[in-house]
Amino acid sequence: MLPKWxxxxxxxxxxxxxxxxxxxxxxxHRQFLYDYVRxxxxxxxxxxxxxxxCAFFACCQAARDEGLDWMRLTAVDNWLGNDNDxxxxxxxxxxxxxxxxxxxSGLAIHPVRKPFAEAVSEVAPASIELLHIDGxxxxxxxxxxxxxxxxxxxxxxxxxxxxxxxxxxxxxxxWRELSAGHPTLLFEHCFGLGLVFPKxxxxxxxxxxxxxxxxxxxxxxxxxxxxxxxxxxxDAIPSPQPIETPAAPQDETRVAKxxxxxxxxxxxxxxxxxxxxxxxxxxxxxxxxxxxxx
Numbered sequence: 001m002l003p004k005w006x007x008x009x010x011x012x013x014x015x016x017x018x019x020x021x022x023x024x025x026x027x028x029h030r031q032f033l034y035d036y037v038r039x040x041x042x043x044x045x046x047x048x049x050x051x052x053x054c055a056f057f058a059c060c061q062a063a064r065d066e067g068l069d070w071m072r073l074t075a076v077d078n079w080l081g082n083d084n085d086x087x088x089x090x091x092x093x094x095x096x097x098x099x100x101x102x103x104x105s106g107l108a109i110h111p112v113r114k115p116f117a118e119a120v121s122e123v124a125p126a127s128i129e130l131l132h133i134d135g136x137x138x139x140x141x142x143x144x145x146x147x148x149x150x151x152x153x154x155x156x157x158x159x160x161x162x163x164x165x166x167x168x169x170x171x172x173x174x175w176r177e178l179s180a181g182h183p184t185l186l187f188e189h190c191f192g193l194g195l196v197f198p199k200x201x202x203x204x205x206x207x208x209x210x211x212x213x214x215x216x217x218x219x220x221x222x223x224x225x226x227x228x229x230x231x232x233x234x235d236a237i238p239s240p241q242p243i244e245t246p247a248a249p250q251d252e253t254r255v256a257k258x259x260x261x262x263x264x265x266x267x268x269x270x271x272x273x274x275x276x277x278x279x280x281x282x283x284x285x286x287x288x289x290x291x292x293x294x
Contacts, residue, residue: 005210008065010034013103014057015230018095022230024054026134026162028190028223033160037062040203042129043071046152048116048145049135050077053096055162059130060104069106076112076119082136116145123152132160139170146174156200165192185213189220190227 010031015022037045037059045059056075063071079096081087093113100109112119116135131153133145146159153159164175165188175194178184183204185195197204 005039005207005212005215006035008035008038010058010061010065012058012061014053014061014099017099017102018052019230019234021052021054021057023227023234024052025191026054027227027230028220029162029187029193030054030058031222031226032187032193032219033058034062037068037130038066040130041066041068041071042158044074044128044154045071045130045132046074046076046123046128046149047132047134048076048149049133050075050079050096050111052092053099055132055134055160057099057103060100060107060109063107064104070108072108072110074110074112074123076114076116077135078115079113084136084138084141117148120148120152123149125151126154126157128152129154129157130160131157132162134160134162137163137169137171139173142171142174146178150198153199156197156203158203159196159198161194161196163191164194185216187216187219189223 012021012030021027033055045063047056047059050056053075056073060073063069063073075096079090079093097111100111112122114122128149131149133142133149135141135145142161146161150159161171161175161178163169163171165186166172169191172192175184175192178196178198179186179194183197183201185204185207187193
């Protein structure tokens with residue numbers, strides 16, 4: 001029997017090493033991915049398009065907290081960028097390696113610094129239980145990545161696709177085509193995260209029974225609150241100034257406002273998680289027989 005769904009508020013250790021992770025467009029989906037990995041316990045995760053590692057390290061955090069030291073975590077990227085999304089420096093890859101080494105040294109992390117089309121030959125057929133495609137977001141690029149790695153997906157494996165609820169990317173059109181032929185679930189916030197079940201629908205139906213589609217707004221709210229809190233923390237840090245120069249009054253006001261906003265965001269997040277725990281009780285009731293009256 002597959003496990004029941006459980007909410008577990010996450011603390012992402014990687015954020016201390018690289019605070020930009022909490023502000024990335026993917027950050028609003030981290031809590032869901034964290035819960036997914038801890039609930040479903042996939043044996044392998046492969047990500048196409050890692051960049052700083054926002055999604056990848058969320059998966060690592062879940063694996064560490066759940067004790068999944070046997071879970072294979074593969075990060076595939078050229079760590080250079082592309083023509084569509086732009087290019088970046090070597091420091092991005094160096095920071096990724098430093099975070100992996102510092103925060104998740106006990107996990108089976110395998111960085112593969114190659115173009116996706118070259119890296120596919122290193123992946124065994126039907127070996128990926130959770131595949132995340134988040135590279136170049138043009139229609140042709142996403143379609144090619146999906147076609148190349150689909151044979152590597154295990155039976156009952158799940159594909160995650162980011163940027164599927166925004167008209168500025170061709171990945172949205174590709175998502176619509178997939179949705180017409182396969183069971184799917186969609187989280188619309190933060191540019192959209194889609195789940196595709198192309199090799200079996202047992203897990204899909206189980207997630208439906210747990211009410212996951214109805215929980216999408218909850219995860220959206222949690223994601224937005226976490227990102228707002230991260231932004232408030234960032235804004236609360238004053239800009240470096242020469243020692244002999246006192247802080248300007250407007251800087252003090254900005255820090256005070258940001259600190260106040262951070263406090264409000266924490267309170268909102270705490271209230272929201274309390275509601276989530278009440279929702280957990282309702283989910284538990286789905287798998288429990290109705291109470292009989294005396």
